[in-house]
Amino acid sequence: MNKRALLIAFHFPPQAGSSGIQRTLSFSKLLGRHGWEPMVLSAHPRAYGVQNPSQLAAISPDLVVRRPFALDTKRHLGFKGRYVEALAMPDRYVSWWFGATPTGLSMIRRYKPQVLWSTFPVATAHLIALGLHRLTGLPWIADFRDPMLQPSHPTSKRLRAIYGWIERQTITRCRFAVFTTHSALRSYRERFPEIDPAKFLVIENGYDEEExxxxxxxxxxxxxxxxxxxxxxxxxxxxxxxxxxxxxxxxxxxxxxxxxxxxxxxxxxxxxxxxxxxxxxxxxxxxxxxxxxxxxxxxxxxxxxxxxxxxxxxxxxxxxxxxxxxxxxxxxxxxxxxxxxxxxxxxxxxxxxxxxxxxxxxxxxxxxxxxxxxxxxxxxxxxxxxxxxxxxxxxxxxxxxxxxxxxxxxxxxxxxxxxxxxx
The missing domain is CATH 3.40.50.2000 (Glycogen Phosphorylase B;)
Incomplete structure (x- = not known):
């Protein structure tokens, strides 16, 4: 295969506690059946508060995976569970951006993928993809497992403003915005009426037949x-x-x-x-x-x-x-x-x-x-x-x-x- 895709995902084995790892993991295993060779840009496992090393066996031995520097602000830079909010903008894993951007550029130069794909949450994943897209011009598919801005989340006014900026940049610059539910898709079409409705699509979650x-x-x-x-x-x-x-x-x-x-x-x-x-x-x-x-x-x-x-x-x-x-x-x-x-x-x-x-x-x-x-x-x-x-x-x-x-x-x-x- 000469068609390659760079998948940017925080939730990936050995992270545990998020069903989101199964979405990225299944795409990394199954895209090859449809002519696309995936590679994954994830985070260093130290950033994961809960790990399940047994999940690593589910990763294909042929899959290229890079795990650059990343910290959890709450655990690594906080004290007794408290931390400075500015060090967790847009999320507690913002340090991932500093390692993932140069690592992503290196992967793009070496493997020459034709597309980028990133998945939210975590917001930093979209921030990394935004930077790589602007630096390389590669088309970008943005995956929203949840809506970014919700009525009750984020609660902080500063954080909502940052989320709003990342969300608008993502919706404006991505080639396609993919959601897991039709109600989320409808809400984004209503909130971004100036964007071509054809940009918004649904790919629901699913189950792994192999498992x-x-x-x-x-x-x-x-x-x-x-x-x-x-x-x-x-x-x-x-x-x-x-x-x-x-x-x-x-x-x-x-x-x-x-x-x-x-x-x-x-x-x-x-x-x-x-x-x-x-x-x-x-x-x-x-x-x-x-x-x-x-x-x-x-x-x-x-x-x-x-x-x-x-x-x-x-x-x-x-x-x-x-x-x-x-x-x-x-x-x-x-x-x-x-x-x-x-x-x-x-x-x-x-x-x-x-x-x-x-x-x-x-x-x-x-x-x-x-x-x-x-x-x-x-x-x-x-x-x-x-x-x-x-x-x-x-x-x-x-x-x-x-x-x-x-x-x-x-x-x-x-x-x-x-x-x-x-x-």
Whole structure:
């Protein structure tokens, strides 16, 4: 291949804690199938507060990866968690810019890529790409996993001004601006009416078929032979799983736990028939305190993070999957929803019906949902959801939905943009 693309991404293995690493990682593995040889400009691992070295095995040995100097202002230049705001403009990893710009220029001179691609967050990634674009004239595709300026973020007036400048420079100078949701795309078209609407496009997140294929193959190979003495499904304890971070606003499990408590008090569920797992919720002690407050600790387990592949395996093993996504996240779609589709498991969405996540679930055929902050509605939804899990009648994603959610499909979309930009 003589078509090369330079991918600029802060979130890349061994960084852990951000689903964003899977987007860049999958593009780095799959673009080659569509005629593009990727290379990655990331940050030195010292900048990552949480690391998962096992993810490094997922990087192709042929992939060119450069990791120039980078610090985390809070950890390396702060004191007891406090730091000077000016040293974290536009973000805590601004020091990455000083190492990444000359390293990026060196990569461009040596490998001669035809396009640049950068992904936000972190804002410094777009700042690096902006500089390389202006210095070299290479066409630039800017990826927005989230909108840069949101009503509640950033909160600092100075930081909002800097974000606004980077955002406008990016939208003005990039060849294409790519978003993961249609609502984000619409908001940018409304905010930048002077820009050609054709510049704005959507490439959603997706799942990695390679990872799922390995897990399914391993599970099949290790599965015990059927036995006449096997316990019947009627006596099986049903497992519900939520995998990922929870927040006090928008992804608060409080109402869900209240619904469980009410069903338990009414004798409709118990620890012998139902197990709920809240995996990697972020603040584990605070989440556990909510579970204890509602007296459902015999049903609900709050568990720490596990490596990515183990998390996928846990999704495949669960009977049903939970998705928390309330009003503050109406313009966002959690990346795991596409992985949920691929598991072919029933999904209960605790969502705002007006949000983009609710729309994606409806479009995929998942019609049963409840307001994330309405215990009565959640309880009623659970009463309809759980019997379907036990008798196998609950809806799962179709082959068509699963195929469209594959990251192979998303990489093909990005490769077509690279082709057009390079022309």
């Amino acid at each position: 799922f294929g390995r897990l399914i193959e391993a599970a099949t190979a290790n599965a015990p032979a059927p036995s006449a003495a096997s316990v019947s499904s009627a006596g099986k304890r049903t497992t519900l799983l939520h995998s990922g971070v929870l927040y006090d606003a928008g992804r608060n499990p409080e109402s869900f736990l209240a619904a469980l408590a009410a069903l338990k008090s009414a004798g409709k569920i118990d620890a012998a028939s139902l197990r709920v797992v809240l995996r990697a919720p972020g603040n584990i002690p605070a989440t556990q305190a909510k579970v204890d407050r509602h007296k459902v600790g015999d049903i609900v387990e709050v568990l720490p993070p596990v490596p990515y592949r183990d998390a996928l395996g846990e999704m495949l093993a669960a009977d049903g999957l939970l998705l928390f996504q309330g009003t503050p996240f109406n313009s966002q779609i959690p990346a795991k929803v596409y992985e949920y589709f691929r598991t072919r498991k029933p999904i209960l969405g605790l969502v705002d019906p007006q949000g983009e996540t609710a729309q994606v679930l409806r479009n995929a055929g998942f019609t049963l949902s409840a307001q994330v902050d309405n215990p009565a509605e959640i309880g009623a939804a659970l009463e309809r959801f759980l019997p379907g899990l036990r008798d196998g009648s609950a809806y799962v994603a179709s082959d068509e939905v699963i195929a469209g959610a594959s990251r192979t499909h998303k990489a093909a979309q990005l490769a077509r943009l690279f082709d057009e930009a390079a022309r």
